[in-house]
Amino acid sequence: MPATMPAAMPVVMPIDPRRVWRTWRRKVVNRVMGLTLAYEGMMLLGAMVATIIVGVITASDLSGVQWDGIISLISVFVAFGFLLLMRHRDIFTCEFWLGGQHRDSYGEPNQLGHISQYGGGRMQPLWALMFIVLGMGVQGIVMLVQVAFSRLGTDLASPTSDSIAESSVTVSMWLYVGLVAPICEEVLFRGVLMKELKPLGKNFAIVTSAMVFGLFHDDVVQGTFAFLFGLILGFVAMEYSLVWSIALHIFNNAILSGAIDTLAGNYLDDNAYLIFSLSLSVIGVIGSIIIFVIYGKEMRQYHRTNRSIPDTYFGWAAPTFIIFVVANAAFAIISFVGAMMG
Incomplete structure (x- = not known):
């Protein structure tokens, strides 16, 4: 009898664990960055609708600043409502x-x-005091750089900061900048975004959320501050709680950059105000240096302990992350160049 031919065995291709990791990593980043993009889109939509409604109801010219706070509040409420709809099972937990x-x-x-x-x-x-000092240090560094450029004859333009300063005369804008925006931004960037990126490593989650937070501001100067401040807020939320990062964010916006700065501007002349601002900046920078000298070893150990595995940062190749970075960076650069040339 003829010999029986053995059945052909299926060819099993070896699975590359590195490729599987890269694919999963991009999916994680792509998912939450898609939500962040949608949040930003809902803010823009809310602002457009609010502008139209306010214009129709009041039949007034909206070129001034009196309605900026109302429009900003409506836009962020629309976006936050969308975020609650998408992540309510997570947000509504202690x-x-x-x-x-x-x-x-x-x-x-x-x-x-x-x-x-x-x-x-x-x-x-x-620790709470040290985080406040670090926030002052970040603000001080940005301000000292601006002063240095100013002394060289070039003022670094910040269209977003200028717009907020002009419209902060209204209660609605004060409410938006000092309370509502910090809460909503912390929920999105430290509560949702950073938390969902944490499986890729604490360092990666903190740095990525801070970068996205900075780009979200669409302003070169303010975005730089937001990125550096976001690193502090990210660590606070990661190791303590979202409530503490919200409190620190509100303290910075409402007290340091809000009440104290406004009172100083109202009661001091230009020279005295400049000296006051520079003094706060120097105090913040020196205080931050002291903190880094004392706790630098622990900070380096934290960074080493929570270092992500190789190739993690290729997660930034996720399509939604690229779209977000390109769109917001382009807007910030165009706005900055236009303000500098204007």
Whole structure:
């Protein structure tokens, strides 16, 4: 009898774990950055609709600043409502705000139901003071750079800051800048974005959320401050809680950059105000240097401990991340160049 031919065995291609990791990583980044893009789109839509409605109701010229605060509040409420709709199962939990163990309810299939730790550390008064000083240091660095350029005959334009300063005479804009915007921004960038990126590593999540936060401001000068300040806010939210990052953000916007700066501007002449601002900047920078000298070793250890595995930052190749970066960076650069030339 003829010999029986053995059945052909299927060829199994070896699975490259590095390729699988890259694919999963891009999916994680793409998912949450898609939500961030949609949030930004909803803000723009809300602003457009609010502008039309206010214009029709009041039948007035909206070229002034009296309605800027109202329009800004409406736009952020529309966007935040969208965010609540998309992430309500996560946002409406105590762990989201106060930190602690939580069960992942969004993300890729292998993330769902996973228990992880987010925040939960106990904030000490000394640490809270140091985070405030670091925030002052970041603000001081940006201001000192602006002063240095000014002394060289070039004023670094910040269209967003100028617009906010002009319209901050209204209660609505004060409410937006000092309270509503910090809360909504922290929920999006540190609560949703950073939390969903945490499986890729704490460092990656903090840096990426800070970068997106900076670009979100569409302003070169203010965006630089927002990125650096976002690193501090990200660490606070990651290790303590979202409530503490919100408190720090509100303190910066409403107290340091709001009430104190406004009172100084109203009661001091130009020279005295400049001296006051420079003094605060120097105090913040010197205080930050002291903190880095004392706790630099612990900071480097934190960075090493939470370093992401190789190739993690290729997650920035996700389509939605690229779209967000290109669109916002282009707008910021065009706005900056236009303001500098104008």
